[in-house]
Amino acid sequence: MASVNPPRGMRDFLPADKARRERVLAVIRERYRAHGFDEIETPVMEDYDRLHAGIGGDNEKLAFNVLKRGLDADAVRAGADDAAALSDLGLRYDLTVPLARFYATHRAELPAVFRSIQMAPVWRAERPQKGRYRQFVQCDIDIIGDATGRAEAELLVASLDTLDALGLVGGSIRINDRRVLDWMLGSFGFADAERAGVLITIDKLDKIGPDGVAAELRGRGVTAAAVDAFEAFLRRPQTREFRPYGEGQIRGALPDGAPDDVVADLVAIGSAVSAARGLAGEGGADAPLVFDPFLVRGMGYYTGTIFELAHPSVDYSLGGGGRYDGMIGRFLGQQVPAVGFSIGFERIVDLLEASDEGGATAVVLVHDRDVPVEELVALKSALVAEGARVRLEQRTKNLKALLERAAADGYTSFATVAAGQKAAALEVKPLS
Numbered sequence: 001m002a003s004v005n006p007p008r009g010m011r012d013f014l015p016a017d018k019a020r021r022e023r024v025l026a027v028i029r030e031r032y033r034a035h036g037f038d039e040i041e042t043p044v045m046e047d048y049d050r051l052h053a054g055i056g057g058d059n060e061k062l063a064f065n066v067l068k069r070g071l072d073a074d075a076v077r078a079g080a081d082d083a084a085a086l087s088d089l090g091l092r093y094d095l096t097v098p099l100a101r102f103y104a105t106h107r108a109e110l111p112a113v114f115r116s117i118q119m120a121p122v123w124r125a126e127r128p129q130k131g132r133y134r135q136f137v138q139c140d141i142d143i144i145g146d147a148t149g150r151a152e153a154e155l156l157v158a159s160l161d162t163l164d165a166l167g168l169v170g171g172s173i174r175i176n177d178r179r180v181l182d183w184m185l186g187s188f189g190f191a192d193a194e195r196a197g198v199l200i201t202i203d204k205l206d207k208i209g210p211d212g213v214a215a216e217l218r219g220r221g222v223t224a225a226a227v228d229a230f231e232a233f234l235r236r237p238q239t240r241e242f243r244p245y246g247e248g249q250i251r252g253a254l255p256d257g258a259p260d261d262v263v264a265d266l267v268a269i270g271s272a273v274s275a276a277r278g279l280a281g282e283g284g285a286d287a288p289l290v291f292d293p294f295l296v297r298g299m300g301y302y303t304g305t306i307f308e309l310a311h312p313s314v315d316y317s318l319g320g321g322g323r324y325d326g327m328i329g330r331f332l333g334q335q336v337p338a339v340g341f342s343i344g345f346e347r348i349v350d351l352l353e354a355s356d357e358g359g360a361t362a363v364v365l366v367h368d369r370d371v372p373v374e375e376l377v378a379l380k381s382a383l384v385a386e387g388a389r390v391r392l393e394q395r396t397k398n399l400k401a402l403l404e405r406a407a408a409d410g411y412t413s414f415a416t417v418a419a420g421q422k423a424a425a426l427e428v429k430p431l432s
Contacts, residue, residue, distance in 0.1 A: 009134030035158035039117040042098040062124040064091040091123040104331035113145040142340035153272035155341040172288040176295035189226035203296040210234040245289040319343040361388040364406040367417040407431045
């Protein structure tokens with residue numbers, strides 16, 4: 001007998017779960033729109049060549065490819081070792097590559113600085129495990145056409161505001177800059193060709209610690225003197241005093257001689273976020289930002305600032321993003337600045353407690369078998385017209401189980417209905 005389960009790594013959502021997800025999406029969408037972003041929609045599929053253009057990092061390896069139509073057996077055998085020969089389309093594995101293509105397509109119809117919202121499912125051929133799915137929703141905001149730190153500040157403020165609106169007050173953002181990372185690796189003596197691999201190892205620092213990072217770097221066969229210098233930097237004596245975000249914290253976390261322009265950009269972003277959040281610290285000292293010199297983020301298309309959203313209730317990221325000034329130029333033939341932030345929708349949904357629909361009346365009308373259909377439908381329509389959500393249920397022997405099911409589906413009250421009863425005569429009782 002065929003399995004009735006959904007494909008591995010994909011999920012069904014019962015009515016209560018679906019309603020909860022939609023409420024969270026509605027809050028995110030409302031906050032994003034309040035900050036001046038406009039929602040767009042792109043197809044679930046893009047051309048194979050675009051999805052495998054070398055701008056999606058490791059996610060390109062996880063793309064679901066779509067077989068070309070009309071291939072015969074000989075063509076399939078001939079292309080068995082070449083996915084590009086067999087596929088012309090693929091499911092999107094993120095929303096950034098489709099956005100870059102969208103902007104290149106519609107640039108003439110968009111404002112000079114375009115602020116976009118995308119909230120949609122993406123697909124990756126992950127190995128399914130707890131918290132990791134093959135289909136999941138991303139909630140992205142991006143600013144295209146602004147090369148200044150104002151764009152980063154807008155994104156960070158909108159994201160923190162959205163987290164607050166969801167009830168997750170107290171969030172903070174770890175921030176770094178890929179230009180700082182590249183400078184730092186150069187200062188230690190890593191060759192240009194080594195740096196991409198070195199960053200992959202540095203990204204594991206939280207998991208394997210300084211010893212593990214040094215050992216893995218030596219195993220990679222990169223410049224030994226550079227590994228020695230990097231290990232010495234990791235083990236340098238450090239005071240435990242608290243340093244608020246700002247120039248002091250940034251320079252204190254880096255080797256001497258950090259590039260002044262990049263440090264100034266990071267400080268300016270902190271000042272803007274601090275002002276927007278109603279805080280007074282000079283240089284962003286009171287902003288909910290933390291400079292992390294070892295924040296890497298794995299996407300190869302990042303060119304400047306990178307950031308991750310943190311919350312004290314969990315030890316993992318709730319979102320992140322960065323500047324990717326080089327991506328859109330691949331489609332247009334000219335450089336266009338761009339920066340984006342993605343809220344981790346699936347993780348946030350799991351954190352939030354279930355709630356009702358904000359006090360709206362949601363009533364179950366429990367009726368006897370002999371109540372005429374026209375009376376039931378008329379009664380339901382009268383309540384719906386008053387703004388209520390209404391479900392009709394025929395009385396069962398186990399009324400308790402019926403009402404428990406309704407409560408699980410988000411209904412808050414019930415009333416019993418007899419033949420000839422009018423809406424004004426209903427005795428509505430709470431389900432709890």
